[in-house]
Amino acid sequence: MPSQIIDLLTQRWDFFQGLLVEHVEICLVAILIAIVFGGVAGILISEYRKAARPTLGVVNFLYTIPSISMLGFLIPFSGIGDATAVIALTIYALLPMVRATYTGMTNVDPAIMEAAKGMGGTRMQTLVRVQLPLAMPVIMSGIRNMVTMTIALGGIASYIGPGGLGVAIYRGITTNNTAMTIVGSLLIALLALVVDAILGFVERRMQMRGQRARRTNRRLAIGAAVVCVAAALGATVPGMLASPSDTIHVATKPMTEQYVMGEALKTLIEHDTNLKVKLTEGVAGGTSNIEAGMESGQFDLYPEYTGTGWAAVLKNKGTYSEDQFDTLQADYKKRLDMSWVGMYGFGNTFGIAVRSDVAQKYNLKTYSDLAKVASQLNLGAEPDFFEREDGYDALCKAYGMSFGKTTEMDAGLKYDALDQGSVDAIIVYTTDGKLSTADAKVLEDDKGFFPSYQCGNVVRNQTLREHPELRTELKKLQGTISQRDMARMNYEVEEKGKDPKAVAREFLKSKGLI
Amino acid sequence: MGTTTTDTAIEYRDVCKSYGEKSVLSHLSLKVKRGEFVTMIGSSGSGKTTALKMVNRLLEPTSGTVLVDGRDVRETDPIQLRRNIGYAIQGSVLFPHMTVEDNISYVPNLLNKRDHDRTRKAVHKWMGIVGLPDDLLDRYPSELSGGQQQRVGIARALAASPDILLMDEPFGAVDEITRGQLQAEISRIHRETGITVMFVTHDIGEALRLGTRVLVLDGGTVQQYGTPEEILADPATEFVSQLVSRQRHTCDLPEDQLCACEHSGAARARAALDAR
Known part of the structure; x- marks a missing residue:
C-alpha cells in the first residue's frame, strides 16, 4: 500500500496539486469570512451582553447540524458548487470564532478596562488600543482551532461539487481506489498541520516584545500580505481573462462509469472543438442535485439513464421501457427544454445480487424465490434506492417481499459489505465492474419489475442552440459502448486502479474518435 | 455661580449614592480648593473610592451634584472631562x-x-x-x-x-521603603505643578503626611474634613480619634534626644535593658 500511495502521488501529482490549491482556496475564503463576521459578532456580543446568550445559542445550534444535512439544506438555496461549500464551511467556522472572541474580550482584566476608560478613551479607542490586543491571544488560539477544523471539514464540502481534496477521497471510495482515498486524507491532514504550524509561528511572533521583534514582525506581516495578494491575483485574474461563455459545464454522478464518461466527453469535445469543458465530477445525491443544477443553468449536460429520467425527473408513473423513448424525449423538450443526445448503447439496469452461499442455501434463482426468504436477509443499497419512486418500496410491492433488515451504504462499499457478510443481498448495477469478480449470484427479474435504464446524455437545448457543434460531438458517441465494454472499463478503474481519464482515452482511441 | 467657584476645583453638593437598599455614600458636601492635596481615608466600604470615581464620572451619584471647575459633571462630555483629569489606580494597572x-x-x-x-x-x-x-x-x-x-x-x-489628579490607593502594592520614596515624589510633584490631587488611602500615616487636607469617611458619612493638624489636634468623632491615636502619641524628637523623653519607645526599651 505505501508504494501504491507514492506511485499515485508521483504519477498524478498535477491532479492532486490542483485539488490542493482548490482546497486551500475554498477553505481560505470560508476562514476569512468567518474571522471577519465571527470576530465582529464576538465583539458586538461582548459589548451588548444581553445579545450574547441568544447569539451563542444560534451559532451553537448551527454547529450541531450534521454536515451532510447542512449541505442538503443549502443545495436548494445556493446550488451545487463553491458557494455552497464556502457557506457551509463558514457556518461551522463561526462558532469557534465567535466564542473565542467573546471569551477573549470579556476576560480582559476589568481594572485595566476601567483605567483605560478613566483616562478618557472613547469606547472605540479603548476597544482597539486596549481590549482587542489583550484579547488577542485567546482569539488567536480560537482561530487556530477553527482553521484546522475548516481544513478537515473542507473534505466533506467537496462532496457537493466544488473541488478540493474531498474529491480524491470521494472518488477513491466510489471507484474502489483505496490509495486515492488515503492520499486525499493524508494531504488534508498534512495541509492542516502545515497551516497550524504557520499560525503557531504567527502566534509566537505576536507575543514577542521589544523593538527588534516588532520591526521583524512588521516586515514579516508585509511579506505575508504581498504573498497573499499575489496568490489571490494569480488565482482570480487568469479566470477573469478567459472567456467564460465557451465553457461547457458537464456534471457526473458518483459512479465509476460516469467518471469515465465525463472524461471521455471532456476529451472528445476539447479534441474536436474550441469549446472548453468544466467537469464537476461525482456530484453527491446524483440525479436530484444534478437536475437542479441543470434547470438553473449551472450545468449544461450530464450522462443520465432513461428509466431514471422517466421516473425520478419527469415523475411519470409506470415502468419505463425503451419503446416509450419518443414520449420521454418529447416530455423532456416540453417540460424541461432539454434533449437526450447520443445514446451510448449500454443499459445500467438494477439487479439484485445475493452472496453465493446464500443463493445455494435457499436455492435462489429468481426474485420470486428471494421473496419467500427475504424476511431473513439483510439488503444493502445506496440511499438513493430507498428514496426513489422506482426503488425499494416499489420492488417490495411488486414481489410481495419484505427484507428483514435494510442497510444504506455508498455504492463503492456494497461489494465489500456483501463479501464480509454484513449484508446478504445487494442492489447492483448491471455494469458494475466488481460484479464480474464478486462471489455473488445475480437473480432473474422474473416479473420484469426493473425498468430499462439506457444511458445517454441529457443536454440543455439552450446550450445546443448556442453551440450546435456540441450535438455533432455527442452523436459520435451514439452506440459506441456495449454493456460488456462498460463493465470492463469499470473493472479496469475499480479493480486495476487505472485512471478514469486513461481508460476514457483508450476507449476513444479504440473507436477511432481521437 | 461661575465667579464664586473659580478657586474651587471640585465640589460635592449633597451627594448620595446607593445600590438598591444599600447606601454607600450619604449627603456628602465638600469643596476642594484649587491646588489642594486632599487625602481620603476610611476603612473599606467607607465610600472613599465611590466619591473619587464620581469626579471623572466613572460613577454617577444617585442624588446630588458633583461640580468640576464649577460645572456640573453631568453636563460635560465624559470623554473630554476624563482627558483633563489624571487617573491612577491601585497597582497603577x-x-x-x-x-x-x-x-x-x-x-x-x-x-x-x-x-x-x-x-x-x-x-x-x-x-x-x-x-x-x-x-x-x-x-x-x-x-x-x-x-x-x-x-x-x-x-x-x-x-x-x-489640572486634577485622582489617585486610588496608588501605592497599596509596594514595599515600605519604595512607598516612602514614592510619597516624597508625589509631594514634590504636587508642590512643583500646583495640581489639585484627590488621593484615596487606607493608611492614616500616608493621609496625614501627604494631605494638605484630610477627609475621614466612615460608613458613607463624613467624620471630619480638615488640615492634618486639625485632625490630629481635635479629632471630631470617636472614629477619628481612634484612627489618629497612634499618630497623636508619636514623638518626633531628633535621634540623639530620643531617650531624653521617658515616654518614647526608645527610652523605655533602654530602661528595660538597664534594669537587667
Missing part, C-alpha cells in the same frame, strides 16, 4: 501589551494624534519628573520593578498635564 513609552503617551495620543514630537517631549519630561531613566522607555511593564511601575503609572496619569 499599566497596559501590559504596551511599552513604557506607549503607556505614558496613551492619553497624549488620544488627544493629539499627529503631533508625535510634542508627545515625545512630554514623555521625556514626565520620565524625568517621576525619576525614571530614559532607557526604560522600550521596556514592558512586566520587566519593571514594583516601584518603577508605580512611577510609570503616575507619569501616565500626568502626561497630558491635567
Whole structure:
C-alpha cells in the first residue's frame, strides 16, 4: 500500500496539486469570512451582553447540524458548487470564532478596562488600543482551532461539487481506489498541520516584545500580505481573462462509469472543438442535485439513464421501457427544454445480487424465490434506492417481499459489505465492474419489475442552440459502448486502479474518435 | 455661580449614592480648593473610592451634584472631562501589551494624534519628573520593578498635564521603603505643578503626611474634613480619634534626644535593658 500511495502521488501529482490549491482556496475564503463576521459578532456580543446568550445559542445550534444535512439544506438555496461549500464551511467556522472572541474580550482584566476608560478613551479607542490586543491571544488560539477544523471539514464540502481534496477521497471510495482515498486524507491532514504550524509561528511572533521583534514582525506581516495578494491575483485574474461563455459545464454522478464518461466527453469535445469543458465530477445525491443544477443553468449536460429520467425527473408513473423513448424525449423538450443526445448503447439496469452461499442455501434463482426468504436477509443499497419512486418500496410491492433488515451504504462499499457478510443481498448495477469478480449470484427479474435504464446524455437545448457543434460531438458517441465494454472499463478503474481519464482515452482511441 | 467657584476645583453638593437598599455614600458636601492635596481615608466600604470615581464620572451619584471647575459633571462630555483629569489606580494597572513609552503617551495620543514630537517631549519630561531613566522607555511593564511601575503609572496619569489628579490607593502594592520614596515624589510633584490631587488611602500615616487636607469617611458619612493638624489636634468623632491615636502619641524628637523623653519607645526599651 505505501508504494501504491507514492506511485499515485508521483504519477498524478498535477491532479492532486490542483485539488490542493482548490482546497486551500475554498477553505481560505470560508476562514476569512468567518474571522471577519465571527470576530465582529464576538465583539458586538461582548459589548451588548444581553445579545450574547441568544447569539451563542444560534451559532451553537448551527454547529450541531450534521454536515451532510447542512449541505442538503443549502443545495436548494445556493446550488451545487463553491458557494455552497464556502457557506457551509463558514457556518461551522463561526462558532469557534465567535466564542473565542467573546471569551477573549470579556476576560480582559476589568481594572485595566476601567483605567483605560478613566483616562478618557472613547469606547472605540479603548476597544482597539486596549481590549482587542489583550484579547488577542485567546482569539488567536480560537482561530487556530477553527482553521484546522475548516481544513478537515473542507473534505466533506467537496462532496457537493466544488473541488478540493474531498474529491480524491470521494472518488477513491466510489471507484474502489483505496490509495486515492488515503492520499486525499493524508494531504488534508498534512495541509492542516502545515497551516497550524504557520499560525503557531504567527502566534509566537505576536507575543514577542521589544523593538527588534516588532520591526521583524512588521516586515514579516508585509511579506505575508504581498504573498497573499499575489496568490489571490494569480488565482482570480487568469479566470477573469478567459472567456467564460465557451465553457461547457458537464456534471457526473458518483459512479465509476460516469467518471469515465465525463472524461471521455471532456476529451472528445476539447479534441474536436474550441469549446472548453468544466467537469464537476461525482456530484453527491446524483440525479436530484444534478437536475437542479441543470434547470438553473449551472450545468449544461450530464450522462443520465432513461428509466431514471422517466421516473425520478419527469415523475411519470409506470415502468419505463425503451419503446416509450419518443414520449420521454418529447416530455423532456416540453417540460424541461432539454434533449437526450447520443445514446451510448449500454443499459445500467438494477439487479439484485445475493452472496453465493446464500443463493445455494435457499436455492435462489429468481426474485420470486428471494421473496419467500427475504424476511431473513439483510439488503444493502445506496440511499438513493430507498428514496426513489422506482426503488425499494416499489420492488417490495411488486414481489410481495419484505427484507428483514435494510442497510444504506455508498455504492463503492456494497461489494465489500456483501463479501464480509454484513449484508446478504445487494442492489447492483448491471455494469458494475466488481460484479464480474464478486462471489455473488445475480437473480432473474422474473416479473420484469426493473425498468430499462439506457444511458445517454441529457443536454440543455439552450446550450445546443448556442453551440450546435456540441450535438455533432455527442452523436459520435451514439452506440459506441456495449454493456460488456462498460463493465470492463469499470473493472479496469475499480479493480486495476487505472485512471478514469486513461481508460476514457483508450476507449476513444479504440473507436477511432481521437 | 461661575465667579464664586473659580478657586474651587471640585465640589460635592449633597451627594448620595446607593445600590438598591444599600447606601454607600450619604449627603456628602465638600469643596476642594484649587491646588489642594486632599487625602481620603476610611476603612473599606467607607465610600472613599465611590466619591473619587464620581469626579471623572466613572460613577454617577444617585442624588446630588458633583461640580468640576464649577460645572456640573453631568453636563460635560465624559470623554473630554476624563482627558483633563489624571487617573491612577491601585497597582497603577499599566497596559501590559504596551511599552513604557506607549503607556505614558496613551492619553497624549488620544488627544493629539499627529503631533508625535510634542508627545515625545512630554514623555521625556514626565520620565524625568517621576525619576525614571530614559532607557526604560522600550521596556514592558512586566520587566519593571514594583516601584518603577508605580512611577510609570503616575507619569501616565500626568502626561497630558491635567489640572486634577485622582489617585486610588496608588501605592497599596509596594514595599515600605519604595512607598516612602514614592510619597516624597508625589509631594514634590504636587508642590512643583500646583495640581489639585484627590488621593484615596487606607493608611492614616500616608493621609496625614501627604494631605494638605484630610477627609475621614466612615460608613458613607463624613467624620471630619480638615488640615492634618486639625485632625490630629481635635479629632471630631470617636472614629477619628481612634484612627489618629497612634499618630497623636508619636514623638518626633531628633535621634540623639530620643531617650531624653521617658515616654518614647526608645527610652523605655533602654530602661528595660538597664534594669537587667
